[in-house]
Amino acid sequence: xxxxxxxxxxxxxxxxxxxxxxxxxxxxxxxxxxxxxxxxxxxxxxxxxxxxxxxxxxxxxxxxxxxxxxxxxxxxxxxxxxxxxxxxxxxxxxxxxxxxxxxxxxxxxxxxxxxxxxxxxxxxxxx
Amino acid sequence: xxxxxxxxxxxxxxxxxxxxxxxxxxxxxxxxxxxxxxxxxxxxxxxxxxxxxxxxxxxxxxxxxxxxxxxxxxxxxxxxxxxxxxxxxxxxxxxxxxxxxxxxxxxxxxxxxxxxxxxxxxxxxxx
DNA sequence: GTGAGTGCAAATCTTTTGCATGTTT
DNA sequence: AAACATGCAAAAGATTTGCACTCAC
Numbered sequence: 001x002x003x004x005x006x007x008x009x010x011x012x013x014x015x016x017x018x019x020x021x022x023x024x025x026x027x028x029x030x031x032x033x034x035x036x037x038x039x040x041x042x043x044x045x046x047x048x049x050x051x052x053x054x055x056x057x058x059x060x061x062x063x064x065x066x067x068x069x070x071x072x073x074x075x076x077x078x079x080x081x082x083x084x085x086x087x088x089x090x091x092x093x094x095x096x097x098x099x100x101x102x103x104x105x106x107x108x109x110x111x112x113x114x115x116x117x118x119x120x121x122x123x124x125x126x127x
Numbered sequence: 128x129x130x131x132x133x134x135x136x137x138x139x140x141x142x143x144x145x146x147x148x149x150x151x152x153x154x155x156x157x158x159x160x161x162x163x164x165x166x167x168x169x170x171x172x173x174x175x176x177x178x179x180x181x182x183x184x185x186x187x188x189x190x191x192x193x194x195x196x197x198x199x200x201x202x203x204x205x206x207x208x209x210x211x212x213x214x215x216x217x218x219x220x221x222x223x224x225x226x227x228x229x230x231x232x233x234x235x236x237x238x239x240x241x242x243x244x245x246x247x248x249x250x251x252x253x254x
Numbered sequence: 255g256t257g258a259g260t261g262c263a264a265a266t267c268t269t270t271t272g273c274a275t276g277t278t279t
Numbered sequence: 280a281a282a283c284a285t286g287c288a289a290a291a292g293a294t295t296t297g298c299a300c301t302c303a304c
Contacts, residue, residue, distance in 0.1 A: 002278055002283060024268075038286045043269060045284095061186045062294095064268060077233050088227055093220070100215055100242050106204050108244040115227050117235040129258060129303055151293075165261045170294060172259095189269095191293060 001052060006037050010045050011054070020058060020066040020085050060085065060114065075113040081122035088115060128179065133164050137172050138181070147185060147193040147212050187212065187241065202240040208249035215242060 001007075013030050014021060021029075027042040046067050049055040056068040060078060066085070075088040097108040128134075140157050141148060148156075154169040173194050176182040183195040187205060193212070202215040224235040 004284060041285055057188060059186055059188045061184060088231060090227060090230060100217060103217060104215060105247050106244050107250055108242050110243045112241050114239050115235050116237045117233050120232050123234055131259060168260055
């Protein structure tokens with residue numbers, strides 16, 4: 001992958017942002033400092049980084065694709081009330097890939113888990 | 128929820144289709160027999176059914192929302208090669224909601240797991 | 255009769271693409 | 280020079296919305 005100024009800026013920007021930023025959010029953040037960088041370039045490169053394993057794409061319901069910059073295995077929690085996305089840093093379930101592989105014959109290399117419920121903040125706030 | 132002819136047709140159609148149909152697929156299937164039923168009605172009602180718990184929405188990467196008519200808890204496997212979606216009917220992990228709840232303080236009522244890898248069909252076929 | 259549901263078309267949102275131009279190697 | 284990357288604007292795909300009309304209750 002060639003090194004371009006745009007790529008550097010995109011990666012730097014995403015590293016400064018919250019986890020799980022959308023392409024649109026990354027573009028907006030970049031656009032302030034670098035108004036000539038196009039949206040297409042941001043979209044193209046985020047996808048590219050995901051392919052290279054430098055970002056992990058995260059698709060949740062009714063929402064644009066998000067890019068996670070925490071590369072180690074972890075899970076997510078989505079609050080049904082406020083839609084916030086939290087990281088769930090529990091110990092990864094080490095054996096379930098293997099288990100599915102043996103039981104169903106798929107060659108499994110990964111799994112994602114999304115928990116849903118109500119986050120502490122929303123639990124406290126009577127809507 | 129009022130009972131309308133359109134709703135009946137939509138539910139009947141989705142019951143005859145493969146699991147994980149998209150709104151577009153449901154619409155196409157309906158449209159042949161009932162060309163007056165509009166796409167908006169299909170979209171609106173699929174969402175509605177999902178809210179009512181009669182269908183489960185399933186959002187996977189780079190793909191339209193799918194609606195799952197298998198209501199009991201189960202997981203999914205997505206093939207990286209052909210993008211096919213398989214059901215994974217392993218025993219649900221009964222205790223991880225509780226575990227996350229205790230460890231992180233979220234009120235968890237559900238979790239989804241998506242496995243990724245290569246399906247048996249693609250494994251056999253040298254691309 | 256009233257409010258919920260529908261059909262249609264237009265609007266919105268997110269993402270992708272064609273193409274001419276500019277940059278990296 | 281060759282291959283790849285960018286910017287722009289247009290296109291595409293999925294979904295939502297406004298509104299007048301219709302139907303279920």
